């Protein structure tokens with residue numbers, strides 16, 4: 137297994153092609169529901185950590201917030217930079233490290249942008265960096281998949297036809313990692329990528345967040361921010377605060 141799979145797959149145009157239905161509309165409707173719960177002040181500074189091409193960052197900026205989008209993918213950040221303004225900035229950043237001088241009211245980690253690292257300490261490093269960059273009264277939101285539902289309904293093989301390409305997808309769970317192999321042929325060239333996400337359940341997040349000095353203030357199960365149910369919810373969305381004292 138390639139432990140650095142996330143550096144290549146997310147930086148390729150094919151990732152964006154395969155996931156094109158994860159679009160601006162989905163991001164905006166989720167954020168409207170999320171912001172109803174959080175109600176950040178209009179001058180809030182928000183970090184969209186692992187922002188991809190910035191679909192959440194751009195919308196937050198249109199609402200008036202001061203937004204930084206950070207991602208490891210050079211191509212995604214370069215694309216997002218065309219939208220920069222005095223209250224919207226993008227940078228290439230590894231989420232395992234804190235942004236120097238970072239000081240945010242809210243930090244969002246959205247659409248399964250966690251659990252990529254084979255070394256468990258790297259996941260804690262992400263949480264520790266978030267802790268370092270978050271104001272004392274700030275909130276941290278993780279939007280992860282609901283592993284129990286995904287595994288119970290695992291589609292082992294399928295082909296997705298998207299914009300002229302046939303993506304063959306194989307899924308399996310191995311050593312508590314959900315592995316998705318993605319293969320396709322583009323104009324005679326064969327490509328093989330993989331996604332590997334740790335199968336973290338709520339209890340795993342509770343343990344990791346405790347170690348990183350966070351408490352969980354809310355648990356939700358979808359982008360409408362309805363309650364989390366382990367057997368039926370599509371998502372596992374956590375609103376976290378820094379522990380006091």
Ligand SMILES: C[S@@+](CC[C@H](N)C(=O)[O-])C[C@H]1O[C@@H](n2cnc3c(N)ncnc32)[C@H](O)[C@@H]1O
Nearest residue numbers: 142146186187188207208209230231246247249
């Ligand atoms: C599933 S995508 C989600 C992107 C975005 N949040 C969205 O909803 O469109 C995961 C993102 O995490 C980024 N990523 C992966 N590893 C990272 C790392 N170590 N540091 C920062 N970003 C990373 C990828 O480049 C990719 O853009």
